Amino acid sequence: MRKIRGFTLIEILIVVAIIGILMTIALPAYQNYSNRAAFSELILAATPRKTAVELAIQTRNPSVPDDLDGGSLGIPADVTAATATHGAAVLDGTIIMTWQDDDTDLAGVTYTLSAGNIKPPVQWTKGGTCQTNGLC
Template structure:
């Protein structure tokens, strides 16, 4: 009798049933459906960091102008004056940048991505050093910055 029980255990098939495999595939599909939109958002946020970094040279130029040129007011902080670079228009290859009364506006290039036309702004608190900046733009409402 003992040998018969051992023989039955040896011949018993091992592995997963079809229903178990189908359940696992369904769970993976549901997780992927939830994860892909979140991944796209993280990917767009990482891409938009490029536009945030594009504001750095303009920010530095305005801070240097405030410290060395002593402008009377924010209106004096204009493009192509006091060492502030000239405005750049957004194209399909280049992000746009503009300075108006010290407010820096970076516009994402006009490509076919979800980020096209999204803006990032930095607003100075005045013309006394150290300059404090306030972030703004449509990137805040869209969750990219």
């Protein structure tokens, strides 16, 4: 009969080293993927304000973008970012969304949508610190 042998110490150490190298590569990529997925919540939360600004432009015919502020012309009022809520504001036709003040990498990151003109159709331009972070 043949004697059954297990793995040597060197083989086990090589496998552990390979797993360690793969983890150092995969973990940052997974964190970025996870942050982008979480940040999509904030981008989606801008939709009601975007619709309200477009509706105000089409139905109220504002003369200047300064008229397009939160709390006026049917646009929802501004909300300040806190530990439990995201911030949302509309100022001069620009929607400014801010991630809540929590202990994540996303705290304080902004997403902006600027109405290019005040005549239909509205051409939106995105911006904010989310672009430099690769989140939007």
